[in-house]
Amino acid sequence: MSAPDRPRRLRTRALRTGAVAAVLVGVGVPAAVAVQGSTPTGSVAQATVKVDVGTDRSCSGALVAPAWVVTAKSCFTTGGVAVVQGAPKVSTKATVGRVDLTGTAGRVVTVDLLVPHADRDVVLARLSTPVTDVTPVKIASAAPVVGQELTVTGYGRTATQLVPDTAHAATYTVAAVATGTVALRAQGAGATICKGDAGGPTLRATTGGVELVAIHHTAYQGGCLGATTTRQDATDTRLDVLRTWITGITDPAPVVWHVKHVYTVNGGQVWEAASDNGWRSLNSAITTSGPVAVLAVGGVKYVYTVNGGRVYEAASNNGWKNLDTGITTSGALAVIAMNGVKYVYTVNGGQVWEAASNNGWRNLNSGISTSGPLAVMATGGVKYVYTVNGGQVWEAASNNGWRSASSGIPTSGALAVTAMNGVKYVYTVIGGQVHEAASNNGWKVQNSTVTTSGPVAAMAFDGVKYVYTVNGGQVWEAASNNGWKNLSSGVSTSGPLAVLDLETVTR
Missing domain, CATH: 2.40.10.120 (Thrombin, subunit H)
Known part of the structure; x- marks a missing residue:
């Protein structure tokens, strides 16, 4: 009697007779x-x-x-x-x-x-x-x-x-x-x-x-x-x-990792230290006689310095060759990137000026007045400029014609800002300690107890905020997920301070 029909797997063998799949x-x-x-x-x-x-x-x-x-x-x-x-x-x-x-x-x-x-x-x-x-x-x-x-x-x-x-x-x-x-x-x-x-x-x-x-x-x-x-x-x-x-x-979720970079000034030159090299400080040979600011676009790091009253730009993909942007400044310096465009903010005549990489660095007066430090951020497609007037932090936004409004945040020193999950954070110095105010709590000022004797810088990613300060000629790092415990990075500095989060995405 022949076997009943049943399916057969398609294996590697010669074709056999019989009704089997x-x-x-x-x-x-x-x-x-x-x-x-x-x-x-x-x-x-x-x-x-x-x-x-x-x-x-x-x-x-x-x-x-x-x-x-x-x-x-x-x-x-x-x-x-x-x-x-x-x-x-x-x-x-x-x-x-x-x-x-x-x-x-x-x-x-x-x-x-x-x-x-x-x-x-x-x-x-x-x-x-x-x-x-x-x-x-x-x-x-x-x-x-x-x-x-x-x-x-x-x-x-x-x-x-x-x-x-x-x-x-x-x-x-x-x-x-x-x-x-x-x-x-x-x-x-x-x-x-x-x-x-x-x-x-x-x-x-x-x-x-x-x-x-x-x-x-x-x-x-x-x-x-x-x-x-x-x-x-x-x-x-x-x-x-x-x-x-x-x-x-075939289409794995992207893998994102972050490297924190700290830029300091020693001997009139900018030094770079990164979290993935144990904060070993390396001389970029970029010269500066004033403040320092940094940003990243497309995986390239950009360092901005002031020499002879003009802003210079150096990029990590050109061997840190320092190039004159032609932007003039008599005071503070801040930079941001948004939608691939680099923006440089300077102070001239007590007012903030903006220059963009997509307009040949043509310097335009925003009309924002300031008597002290300067900080900037971009979030939600809007650029924000923070200045100090009368001992208080003022905020101006690109989507309201740069109308400057007092946040009510007091400060007696340095100023830094960052954004995370749509919330803006402002860091100021009062009584030698860093205070934090957030846009989602009505700019209520809270003492982080992080001490500093110099400048302040901040960044945020993966739900953690980082604050960088200077004490005893060294850069210290405090994080929001460790109770703002201040730890020395070992990075030495004799002047300005800037920080950068370099995000890399792979699949």
Whole structure:
């Protein structure tokens, strides 16, 4: 008695007779073989990838990110040995954006890394060079539904061709949905999933194109070249339930880290110390006869100094070569960056002037008056200037025509500002101690008890505020998450002080 029909995995072996659903890996052929049906076009074609594993095996797949193809893990299984993360054991190439294999459209890219799923017949194949001219298909977020029409594609064999030159597409209907798989039923006699289609996409139409619901796992292969059964149903591996795993690899969350930089003046030159080098102070050789201010744009650090009554700019990407901006100043100096534009604030004739890098550093009078120090910040797309008049801190904003209003914050010395989570913080010195006032508490002044005998600087990131002061010729750091405990950085200074948070983002 013959065995009843049941699906078979598409493993690496010669095609056997009998009505058993087979593993869909194409074996013993030099190129791919395809789903029997029509030639895919548009977004369906864009989603379909051919995967050649060595010289004697081929599968199908889907481009899910510029550098990633998802396909069946069984395509890479040999001799029962499990697929492990790493480079493929044999040379593997992916053909992307080329439905007709005899043409020149799209790209053929080497696969340099495999990331298998632990439990499912799924592997992510990384391309050595990202494909930027073919749109990746999005992974479905919702489960398939019984009765739903789906489009299956692949480069597997057809009823008449072992090695067809084109991909093919056919319409299937969802017959049943399980936890990790979806059962499919062909809509027509000419639709079938064959060897070489393993890992190929099963797609659902959306208002914007298609989304990837599953990839081919097993099929009866009725109607395929060499098959004896007439059954055409198949079982695919669902990807909607693996969406988080896939996107976590193909589009990982950005990694952000911060390096704190402190700039001081010793011997008329600017020195730089960073938190990632143990605050070892290095001479930048930038000369200055007055205040110092710093900012960063696009990963480049900029130091601003005053020489001969003019502001000079030096950048970390030009060897700290000091260049004259032509901006004149007779007093304080402050800088900020917003939307890629650098802004320099100076004092001339008791008023604050603003110059921007996108207007050739043309110095414009803001009309803000000041009799003391100067500090600036940018938050929420608005620039804020803080000055001291009559022993109180005044605030002016770029979105109110620089109208200066008293915050009521008293100060008898230095001034520093920073912003965090939309809240503005002002730091002043009263009685030799740093006081903090915040915009979300009506500028109520609170004593941090951080002592200082000189200038003050501040920065904030990751929910922590940092205050820098000078005591005994050294820079001290206090943080809001340690109760403002003041710790010596060991950085020495004989003059001005400026600080910078350099943020780096990677994936």
